[in-house]
Amino acid sequence: MFKRYRNTLIILxxxxxxxxxxxxxxxxxxxxxxxxxxLIAVVDPxxxxWFSSLLSPPGETESMLFALQAALGAGxxxxxxxxxxxxxxxxxP
Structure with missing residues (x-):
C-alpha cells in the first residue's frame, strides 16, 4: 500500500x-x-x-547568496x- 503513495508521502x-x-x-x-x-560588545565594550570587509553588500544580497549556495548544494x-x-x-537484469 505504501509503495503506491510513496512519493506523495515523501513530499508531505x-x-x-x-x-x-x-x-x-x-x-x-x-x-x-x-x-x-x-556578545563581544557585552564582554569587551x-x-x-582588526579587519573590515573590502566589499560590503546589502543584506538582501547576503540572503540571496546564501539561498543560492543552498540551492546549488541541494542540486x-x-x-x-x-x-x-x-x-x-x-x-x-
Whole structure:
C-alpha cells in the first residue's frame, strides 16, 4: 500500500518538516554574526575590529547568496542520488 503513495508521502513529509518549525519559533531569525557582535560588545565594550570587509553588500544580497549556495548544494546532492539510483537500476537484469 505504501509503495503506491510513496512519493506523495515523501513530499508531505518534506512540507511538514519545512512548515512545522515555523509554527513553534517566535521572533526574528537572526544570524550568528549579529549575536556574536552583541556578545563581544557585552564582554569587551572597548573592542575594535582588526579587519573590515573590502566589499560590503546589502543584506538582501547576503540572503540571496546564501539561498543560492543552498540551492546549488541541494542540486548537487539530488544529482548524485539520481546518478547512483540510475546506475543501480541499469545493473539489474
Amino acid at each position: 513529509a518534506v512540507i511538514l518538516l519545512a512548515v512545522l518549525p515555523l509554527a513553534f519559533v517566535k521572533g526574528e531569525f537572526g544570524g550568528a554574526d549579529g549575536e556574536a557582535e552583541e 572597548t573592542y575594535k575590529p 548537487f546532492i539530488g544529482y548524485v542520488i539520481g546518478l547512483f539510483r540510475g546506475k543501480a537500476t541499469r545493473k539489474q
